[in-house]
Amino acid sequence: MTSKSKIKHIPVEMHILSENDQLAAENRTWFASQGIFVVNLISSPGSGKTSLLVETLKALKGKLKCAVIEGDQQTDLDARRIAETGIPVRQINTGQACHLDAAMIKRAVNELAVAGLDLLFIENVGNLICPAEFDLGEHVKVVLMSVTEGEEKPLKYPLIFHLAGAAVITKTDLIPHLRFDIKVAESNIRQVNAKAPILHTSAYTQAGMQDWLGWLDSERHRLSKSS
Amino acid sequence: MTSKSKIKHIPVEMHILSENDQLAAENRTWFASQGIFVVNLISSPGSGKTSLLVETLKALKGKLKCAVIEGDQQTDLDARRIAETGIPVRQINTGQACHLDAAMIKRAVNELAVAGLDLLFIENVGNLICPAEFDLGEHVKVVLMSVTEGEEKPLKYPLIFHLAGAAVITKTDLIPHLRFDIKVAESNIRQVNAKAPILHTSAYTQAGMQDWLGWLDSERHRLSKSS
Numbered sequence: 001m002t003s004k005s006k007i008k009h010i011p012v013e014m015h016i017l018s019e020n021d022q023l024a025a026e027n028r029t030w031f032a033s034q035g036i037f038v039v040n041l042i043s044s045p046g047s048g049k050t051s052l053l054v055e056t057l058k059a060l061k062g063k064l065k066c067a068v069i070e071g072d073q074q075t076d077l078d079a080r081r082i083a084e085t086g087i088p089v090r091q092i093n094t095g096q097a098c099h100l101d102a103a104m105i106k107r108a109v110n111e112l113a114v115a116g117l118d119l120l121f122i123e124n125v126g127n128l129i130c131p132a133e134f135d136l137g138e139h140v141k142v143v144l145m146s147v148t149e150g151e152e153k154p155l156k157y158p159l160i161f162h163l164a165g166a167a168v169i170t171k172t173d174l175i176p177h178l179r180f181d182i183k184v185a186e187s188n189i190r191q192v193n194a195k196a197p198i199l200h201t202s203a204y205t206q207a208g209m210q211d212w213l214g215w216l217d218s219e220r221h222r223l224s225k226s227s
Numbered sequence: 228m229t230s231k232s233k234i235k236h237i238p239v240e241m242h243i244l245s246e247n248d249q250l251a252a253e254n255r256t257w258f259a260s261q262g263i264f265v266v267n268l269i270s271s272p273g274s275g276k277t278s279l280l281v282e283t284l285k286a287l288k289g290k291l292k293c294a295v296i297e298g299d300q301q302t303d304l305d306a307r308r309i310a311e312t313g314i315p316v317r318q319i320n321t322g323q324a325c326h327l328d329a330a331m332i333k334r335a336v337n338e339l340a341v342a343g344l345d346l347l348f349i350e351n352v353g354n355l356i357c358p359a360e361f362d363l364g365e366h367v368k369v370v371l372m373s374v375t376e377g378e379e380k381p382l383k384y385p386l387i388f389h390l391a392g393a394a395v396i397t398k399t400d401l402i403p404h405l406r407f408d409i410k411v412a413e414s415n416i417r418q419v420n421a422k423a424p425i426l427h428t429s430a431y432t433q434a435g436m437q438d439w440l441g442w443l444d445s446e447r448h449r450l451s452k453s454s
Contacts, residue, residue, distance in 0.1 A: 044271045044272045044273060044353065045271045045355050045376055045380055045383070045384060046372075046373070046375060072383050073356060073383060073384055073386075074382060074383055074384070075379070075382045075383050077382065077383065078383075096356075096360070096386070098325060098357050125356070126271065126355065126383070126384070127354055127355070127356055128353065128354070129323075129325040130325050130354075130356070130357065145273075146273070146375060148273060148375040148401070149272055149273025152302070153272055153273060155301060155302045156299050156301055156302050156305075156353070157272060157300055157301070157353070158300070159300075159323070171375065174375070174404060174405075178401075
């Protein structure tokens with residue numbers, strides 16, 4: 001791109017981001033007024049967001065009222081997996097877009113039954129880059145990386161790891177079959193994020209699920225005390 | 228986003244794409260004039276692009292003159308892995324950008340020693356969405372998906388699987404440890420791409436490497452005959 005097209009491009013992106021930020025702030029205020037804790041799950045495609053979500057929803061059933069917004073470029077495959085748990089779910093297909101935005105969330109929330117809801121999970125489009133830049137009005141971003149992706153992802157895609165309130169290393173049951181050093185992965189996360197808890201989970205063996213559920217619960221109570 | 232900001236946004240994106248397409252066409256013409264076959268590798272983060280590339284470069288050493296352009300948001304970790312093979316490599320850090328573009332490739336090629344080069348590999352930023360939309364002037368796009376990502380990725384991210392000249396299913400050594408049905412994955416690729424060869428590889432066990440190298444060789448010869 002020439003500098004001419006860059007000069008043209010930047011103000012428009014800024015305009016869109018600022019409009020998105022305003023809508024995200026409106027979403028956040030509304031969620032707070034309803035007492036809904038909102039978690040935005042972000043990872044590469046295939047890191048196990050939906051699997052973690054399905055196990056989380058099963059564990060919380062009867063304890064908290066949950067709902068899910070699913071973001072994908074195409075298909076309602078993930079929404080169907082969530083629907084099997086009996087939890088209300090709304091699929092957003094972004095078409096060519098590489099991330100969810102605050103306006104999409106506002107529309108989806110209007111179409112979900114949210115009365116009395118405690119917890120809303122947003123599963124973003126599988127992408128470590130673009131979703132990091134768009135505030136949806138969530139209370140916390142959670143980044144996932146699977147053990148099969150290698151240790152260096154936090155350094156190569158630092159923004160989302162920097163912004164995350166928690167980092168979940170998934171598919172830990174596969175570690176014995178890989179050359180993956182979880183201590184190196186954790187140290188790489190620490191290079192871009194000094195304090196977010198780092199959790200280890202396997203949706204397959206259920207290892208680490210109690211730590212993850214415990215973190216969710218403490219974050220939700222922290223929010224309700226501060227608002 | 229309101230319709231107002233959409234109307235503002237679209238012409239600028241079109242302008243950038245059309246400028247990119249023009250530069251990509253110039254790159255393609257120049258590559259053809261030099262007899263350089265150019266492959267653009269695209270996948271999610273952690274699908275094994277660099278590992279496949281390292282094994283490919285080792286196998287081609289002494290047979291073909293290769294070079295590599297590495298795209299990442301941050302770090303030169305992948306370029307260092309490639310450099311260990313002794314093959315010329317140039318790292319592009321895209322910063323916030325979620326894909327390589329034709330102008331970046333033009334600049335990187337100017338900085339690489341390309342005299343007498345047979346094969347240039349471009350490893351795009353780890354992202355199944357945005358890189359699909361930007362022509363770099365390559366001769367063929369290759370999409371990779373690892374067996375750990377699940378069978379449905381071609382349906383959820385159809386554009387890149389549709390555009391690819393070959394689809395490589397990687398990390399096949401892990402299949403015994405997963406609930407992954409390779410026939411379902413292949414059938415999903417076929418739903419969006421009727422004819423691209425589907426290859427299976429494991430950079431760890433070397434399984435499928437001969438098929439992959441054979442495909443690369445036949446594509447390179449097909450190109451040189453048609454130009």
